[in-house]
Each structure stands twice: as structure tokens, then as C-alpha cells.
Amino acid sequence: MEEGVSMIPGLSRVRVLRSWGGVMDMSMDGSPIISHTPIGNLYLNCGWCYGGFKATPASGWCFAHLIARDEPHPVARFLRLDRFQRGYAIDERGAGPQPNLH
Numbered sequence: 474m475e476e477g478v479s480m481i482p483g484l485s486r487v488r489v490l491r492s493w494g495g496v497m498d499m500s501m502d503g504s505p506i507i508s509h510t511p512i513g514n515l516y517l518n519c520g521w522c523y524g525g526f527k528a529t530p531a532s533g534w535c536f537a538h539l540i541a542r543d544e545p546h547p548v549a550r551f552l553r554l555d556r557f558q559r560g561y562a563i564d565e566r567g568a569g570p571q572p573n574l575h
């Protein structure tokens with residue numbers, strides 16, 4: 474509200490009943506990361522942007538597969554961390570979040 478009022482003073486008269494906030498773990502292409510890392514036995518499941526709650530069953534399934542077999546689940550095979558290093562960002566053609574807008 475403080476930031477909003479600094480931009481739009483009229484907001485100070487708005488009666489806010491409820492608000493929430495938190496950190497959005499945005500990835501640079503708006504798609505999540507389910508991946509092994511260069512550090513042995515360190516796996517990542519992050520970068521879910523706005524969709525981490527609703528994706529939990531599928532992401533958990535794919536993450537368990539990755540950890541148990543040390544190879545990506547076929548559904549999550551493109552969600553590797555090193556895609557940023559290799560220049561293979563995932564293009565969801567506007568269907569996903571747009572981190573460049575934040």
C-alpha cells in the first residue's frame with residue numbers, strides 16, 4: 474500500500490480488507506527448473522513463478538523420479554538448470570509468466 478500510495482495518492486482512501494505478499498521465485502524464461510546440479514546429490518525444484526501450488530503433484534512426481542533414478546522424468550526433460558548456460562530457454566509462446574515484466 475505504501476508503494477501504491479506513493480504512485481497513486483488516492484489509494485490512501487481505499488479500504489483494504491485483505492492483502493498478501495511474498496517472494497515469487499521467477500526463472501528467466503518463466504518456466505520451472507527440475508534438475509540435477511553440478512554439485513553431487515543437490516537437486517533443484519524451483520522457479521515456479523506464479524504456479525508452484527497448483528503444479529505441486531506433477532512437480533513432486535517428476536522430482537521424485539529425478540532423485541530416485543538420477544535422470545529426468547520425460548515430462549520434465551527440458552526443465553534442466555543448464556538450459557540457461559546452453560542458451561536453450563523454453564519458449565511457451567506467451568502461455569507462461571513473463572519475468573521480464575517484473
Ligand SMILES: Cc1cc2nc3c(=O)[nH]c(=O)nc-3n(C[C@H](O)[C@H](O)[C@H](O)COP(=O)(O)OP(=O)(O)OC[C@H]3O[C@@H](n4cnc5c(N)ncnc54)[C@H](O)[C@@H]3O)c2cc1C
Nearest residue numbers: 493494495496497518519520521522523524525526527528
Ligand atoms: C502472493 C503469492 C501468491 C501466489 N499464488 C499462487 C497461486 O494462486 N497458485 C499457485 O499455484 N502458486 C501461487 N504462488 C506461487 C507459489 O507460492 C510458489 O510457486 C511455491 O510456493 C514455490 O514453492 P517452493 O517450495 O519452490 O518455494 P517456497 O514455498 O518459497 O519455499 C522455500 C522455503 O525455503 C526456505 N528457505 C529459504 N532460504 C533458506 C535457507 N537459507 N535455509 C533454510 N530454508 C530456507 C523458505 O523459508 C521457504 O520455506 C503464489 C506466490 C505468492 C508469493
